Amino acid sequence: MLYPSVDKLKSRIDSKYSLVALASKRARQLHEHGDEKLMNYVSVKPVGKALEEIAAGELTQVRQDEAAIYEDEI
Secondary structure: OOOOOOHHHHHHOOOOOHHHHHHHHHHHHHHHHOOOOOOOOOOOOOHOOOOOOHOOOOOOOOOOOOOOOOOHOO
């Protein structure tokens, strides 16, 4: 069984694509820096830890300004 459940994750983040983007960015941060937000994790891998943080409400989606131009868009 998948932990945390997709239903719980979808209640926190509005779309699957936003969920994947947020989890992948956080997993990279966890892998490179190891700054964990929760005391205990069920998962050992960074992606699982990132999903657990989202399910716990520690990570939220930040809306970007649509008029702004970001470095990765140039």
